[in-house]
Amino acid sequence: MAKRTTKLQQLAQTGPTPRAGRATETLCADFLNYLRGECHLAANSIDAYGRDMRRFVTWVGKRRLGDLKVGDLSSYMGELRTFDLAPASVARNIVAVRTFFKFLQLEGIVQDNPAELITTQKMWQRIPSVLTIRQVDAFLRSPKKTDKYWQRDVAMLEVLYATGCRASEVCTLRVRDLSLADRHLRCEGKGGKQRMVPIGSGAINAINRYCEMLRGELAAKVPHPPEELFLSRSGRALDRVQLWRLVKMYAQRVGIDSKISPHSLRHSFATHLLAGGADLRQVQEMLGHASIQTTQIYTHVEHSRLKKVHQQYHPRA
Structure with a gap:
């Protein structure tokens, strides 16, 4: 674990090189394995988090995760609303990013967690379809x-x-x-x-x-x-x-x-x-x-x- 963490820290701290995007993808894969093995989330939840993280990785691009600030993540949350996502899906994306940064802290890859300041909007309680x-x-x-x-x-x-x-x-x-x-x-x-x-x-x-x-x-x-x-x-x-x-x-x-x-x-x-x-x-x-x-x-x-x-x-x- 120590060797892997050191390698991931080096990848996260290096400048924006052609491999930086790949480093983020690797971290996201490790994050999903963490949710599966440590948090024991259901397969359907893992699939949903996987979709959320693929969207996040695309948005991050070549930027270093350690350089992202609250303002950057707020901009990402704003972009989510342009994807015609349901309120519940937007809220889950926010939770996914917050949980991902907590994972990065646990792994020692980032020291600060800008995502913890991002809060989910209170969703309208939609009355579900009910049959008589x-x-x-x-x-x-x-x-x-x-x-x-x-x-x-x-x-x-x-x-x-x-x-x-x-x-x-x-x-x-x-x-x-x-x-x-x-x-x-x-x-x-x-x-x-x-x-x-x-x-x-x-x-x-x-x-x-x-x-x-x-x-x-x-x-x-x-x-x-x-x-x-x-x-x-x-x-x-x-x-x-x-x-x-x-x-x-x-x-x-x-x-x-x-x-x-x-x-x-x-x-x-x-x-x-x-x-x-x-x-x-x-x-x-x-x-x-x-x-x-x-x-x-x-x-x-x-x-x-x-x-x-x-x-x-x-x-x-």
Whole structure:
């Protein structure tokens, strides 16, 4: 580690030579390895940070990282807003740069951290897309027996809504994670954190039917069947892109807003629980949120729904 650090320090402290850009790329690669190995971030988070750092490396160019000042980084943050990025993406880019400079300090590559003075703008709390209970019922019935893999698709949609799991969590759900007799399943969320999630009769029946009628047929298409529960037509584990396309297709079939995504079912899960009287802490645990503040957005969603009801029906609204 000492030799590597010395070399990196030399690269960061030398003047702007043709290799300076390469030195920044090397540091960014080491930073991503640090996030992966030391911070244990999830693969999707690593990918997102990787995209952010590639954008930052391009902006830095041949400049030395140690020469960057607060004003320089502020200019970079201003440029981010010209890329038509969502507020959440801009905020994540800022966090990525701040974390990167903390890493450089830990490695002894820079002494001062100008990025710590850069703060994220407070983002508008965007109310997520939420389905009504009637829409959920229609959506869960949208796969028909004429669809080639309808058993899998019904089970997949049922699990998304019944558990509130993220799309990536449903795709990585393994058969051995199921405890249907005990009416729950084990879910691995962000950062490898595991949680137990209850599951209802509708989803249990759909999973059993899929496993009995279709999963074995799909698994037989590959020499070494994957452990994942939901398989594609080729016998491999269903990925997030395929799941997203299926959700879009079935939403369109029943005339639901085109903006609906797998995450909309997670939002609907949480909102309907709170509307039914569930405790916020319990919903937080089922969703796998590290902070209660993340879960609190669903109280705003429910409040917004109640306001609409009040405006629609109250004679003096």
